Amino acid sequence: MTLLGGKIGETYKVQSLNLDIAVRRRLEALGLTEGTDITILNRNRGGAVIVMVRGSRLAVGKRIAEKILILAKNHKGEK
Amino acid sequence: MKKELQVGFVGNPNCGKTTLFNAYTGANLKVANWPGVTVEKKEGAFKYHDYIFKLVDLPGIYSLTSYTMEERLTREYIMDSKVDVIVNVVDASCLERNLYLTLQLIELGKPVVLALNMMDIVEERGMEIDLHRLPEMLGIPVIPVSARRKTGLDILMHTVAHHKDRKSDNNLEHHHVAKAGKQQAANSRGDSSNQPATRHRHEHHKEYTMVYSDSIEDKIDELSILLIKKYGKIDRLRWHAIKLMEMDPSVMAKYPLDLSKVVKHSYEGEITNQKYDFIEEIIEEVLVNKEKKAASTDRIDRILTNRYLGLPIFLGIMALVFFFTFKIGDWIKEYFQVLIDAFSSGVLYLLNSMNAGSFATSLIVDGIIAGVGTILTFLPNIFILFLALAFLEDSGYMARVAYVMDSIMGKLGLSGRAFIPMLLGFGCTVPAIMASRSLENMKDRRKTILITPFMSCSARLPIYVLFSQMFFGNNAVYVAYSMYLIGIAVAILVAFVMSDRSDNTIGNALLIELPEYKSPNARTIFIYVWEKVKEYLTKAGTTIFAASVVVWFILNFGPEGMVSDMSLSYGAVIGKAIAPVLKPAGLGMWQVVVALISGIAAKEVVVSSFSVLFQISNINSPQGMSSLAQVLAQYGFGALNAYALMVFCLLYIPCVATIGVIQREMRSAKWTLFTVLFQLGIAMLLATLVYQIGSLILRV
CATH class of the missing domain: 1.10.287.1770 (Helix Hairpins)
Structure with a gap:
């Protein structure tokens, strides 16, 4: 699923960033790398999300969020 | 002789870098900019023990790649210049992300000292940082500091002086194991094999x-x-x-x-x-104890970035800002006016006692003091406006606005990211236009530069203060607030019309860090506001001074030499020639035309010109306003004309400084000319609409 599909308050693992290199590098500099934990804190009506990665909060626009694939972190938690 | 030591301050945005920098240098900066978007570097110097420390505050960056302008600049600066030591300012409460830049800085090979800022927040949250292990693992000195409480400042500079010649550190002591090796080590725990996990370990570590x-x-x-x-x-x-x-x-x-x-x-x-x-x-x-979370920021965010409440709260906060700007500003202003009146009559008395000629007396009293003095009376309003903006920025709220606005901007095919330069435009258009450099795409930059002047900058505030209070009495605040809303609406609308929605590049999609909320730092705010006040005073002493003199001349001289009746002056000749064009907008008075033209020098000059034109020196006082309103009424200039005038001033040709920066950024005279004419056109269109529709409604 993409970052758009995640639930508010849940923590996921970033699976892949399907974005062009410049945006990827910006995300990585902000701590959003493949394999890192990501917690979804909020989402607005336009689809932008607020996430917590490596201890910092990021606002990520819809067009970036829809290209970030995430995995449920705890498979037991997924029914 | 004292030795000079160049120290570069590098760190993530919002890590308290500028606060720390200010703690050393005070307000003695060379260049100041909006906190958080320092594109230019700031320099300051101070003496300590045997050294003269030359501090340079570099732009806030997250990494040292060459993908953004700020990062490239910082990297080149560190590599090419004479920087002796880098102070890497790090937000200790967000260590994990901040250390990424640290590792890149260390790799660059210049001496690095880590300033571990915001330790107070770390303690508040019940976390602890092992201050012995951290320098061991990084191989550089680590100094805990608090920029706000001003602790650790001496020790930090002491360390900088001692560390200046170190190229690499010999105290490095860590057992870094590459990921593959870590897995292996974990699997074979208890295994007596003492084989190194990597071949390079002993040599390189x-x-x-x-x-x-x-x-x-x-x-x-x-x-x-x-x-x-x-x-x-x-x-x-x-x-x-x-x-x-x-x-x-x-x-x-x-x-x-x-x-x-x-x-x-x-x-x-x-x-x-x-x-x-x-x-x-x-x-x-x-x-x-790293699991402890910043619960307070999340609680505040639940309200301020709420999907339904976020936008009304933003509009409410802006309304509050203008309420304060008007009410508190006015309260201080009364005392200001008394001072300037006293000064003006003092100068008049002095000139009379010196038997100065009527020419000189008129130039000084009616031209310069009326013009520059008028502008000075608005200083309290400007002061409060910048105080409020600095407060919002330093508290961490501004970044949230980009997120809140993203949903509206998204519906119009724009990104919330483009809203950030626009927000800066509330202060001054010039740095706002420079901030558009952070947009990589040329098309988006052009669009942002085109719409930023529509955001109502602080220079337009005196126009609103004067005309809204003169004609709208108790509703003045709402009338002025409506200007800000019209500005935002026009900017967004123009961007929408211009945006190419088939273009799906995500280069400018929203991506911004939301810093934790903190109580704003008095010193940071003071320095910021002081810079703005200084800029305002400088502007009053230079641009506005010169413009007042020019306006006085064209109003007191005509084709027949010095005239006592302004309607025979050059100003009147020019004004009368253009006035018919502005008649549909309700601005067909030659005096208004002269004021508007002079306003291109700086928007405040519109107000000072009114004061020179109608020879009312205390224009910003209740008496001055009522006499100006009476004079204007004789020309049939009423509330509706005033509103059209405010709309026109909001949107028309930007000031000379803005035109200059547009030309510098775009490097195209054609594009600059287009921008100027476009804005003039929009101003004509909207002011005319307001006046014509308003007249229809009033007639019914």
């Missing part, structure tokens, strides 16, 4: 903080040999080799090398991931 996996270290070695073969012994060999592996365009251009045998693709992703792996190891070892 004494020298370098960041050691990569075997395959990458092998390639670094190979590339280093190739570099030496072709270019001899170059500075920062390892760093250049790593950058070549990342296929960094600027390094590849500087040291062209046939990479095809060694580097088949960019290793940037792997190199980044391994840095973060190492950071995770550091965090695991040095951070205690």
Whole structure:
């Protein structure tokens, strides 16, 4: 699923960033790398999300969020 | 003689870097800018013990790649200039992300000292940082400081002075294991095998903080040999080799090398991931109780960034800002006016007692004091406006606005990111236009530059203060507030019309860090506001002074020499020629035309020109306003005309400084001319609409 599909308050693992290199590098500099934990804190009506990665909060626009694939972190938690 | 020491301050945005910098240098800066968007660098100096410390505050950055302008600038500055020591300011409460830049800085090879800021927040949250282990693992000195409480400042500079000659640190002591090795080590725990997990471990770990996996270290070695073969012994060999592996365009251009045998693709992703792996190891070892969360920020965010409440709250906060600007500003203003009146009559008395000619007396009293003095009476309003804006910025709210606005902007095919330069436009258009440099795409930059002048800057405030209070009495605040809303609406609308929605580049999609909320720092705010007040006073003494003199001349001289009746002056001749064009907008008075033209020098001049035109020196006082309103009423200029005038002033040709910066940024006279004419056209259109529709309604 993409970052758009995640639930508010849940923590996921970033699976892949399907974005062009410049945006990827910006995300990585902000701590959003493949394999890192990501917690979804909020989402607005336009689809932008607020996430917590490596201890910092990021606002990520819809067009970036829809290209970030995430995995449920705890498979037991997924029914 | 004292030795000079160049110290560069580098750190993430919002890490308290500027607060720390200000704690050393006070308000003695060379260049100041909006906090958080320092595109230019600031410099300050002070003496301490045997050294003159020259501090340079570099733009806030997250990394040292060459993908953004700020990062490129910082990197080049560190590498090429005479910086002796880098102070890497780090937000201790957000260590994991901040250390990424730290590792890159260490790799650059200049002496680095880590200033661990915001330790108070770390303690508040019940976290602890192992201050012995951290410097061991990084191989650089780590000094806990608090920029707000001003602790650790002396020790930090002491360390800087001592550390200036260190190229690498010998105290490095960590057992960094590459990821593959870590897995192995974990599997074979208890195993007595003492085989090193990586081949490079013994050799490199004494020298370098960041050691990569075997395959990458092998390639670094190979590339280093190739570099030496072709270019001899170059500075920062390892760093250049790593950058070549990342296929960094600027390094590849500087040291062209046939990479095809060694580097088949960019290793940037792997190199980044391994840095973060190492950071995770550091965090695991040095951070205690890291699970504690910043509950207060989340609680505040639940309200301020709420999907339904976010926008009304933003509009409410802006309304509050203008309420304060008007009410408190007015309260202080009364005292100001008394001072300027006293000064004016004092000068008049002095000139009379010196038997100064009527020419000189008129120029000084009616021209300069009326013009410049008028502008000075608005200083309290300007002061409160900037105080409020600095408060919002320093508290961490401004970044949230970009997120809140993203949903509206998204519906119009725009990104919330473009809203950030627009927000800065509330202060001054010039730095706002410079901030558009952060947008990589030329098309988006043009669009942003075109719409930023529509955001109502502080220079337009005096016009609103004067005309709204003169004609709208108790509703003045709402009338002025409506100008800000019209400005935002026009900006967004123009951007919408211009946006190419088939274009799906995500380069400018929203991506911004939301810093934790904090109580704003009095010193940071004071320095920021002081800079703005100084700028305002400088402007009053230069641009507005000159404009007042020019306006006085064209109003007191005509084709027949010096005239006592202004309607025979050059000003009237010019004004009367243009007035018919502005008649549909309700602005067909020659005096208004003269005021508007003079306002291109600086928007405040519109107000000072009114004061010179109608010879009312205390224009910003209740008496001055009522006499101006009476005079204007004789010309049939009423509330509706005033509203049209405000709309026109909001939107028409930007000031000279703005035109200059547009030309500098776009480097195209054609585009600059288009921007200016476009804005004039929009102003004509809207002011005319307001006046015509308003007249219809009033007639009914």
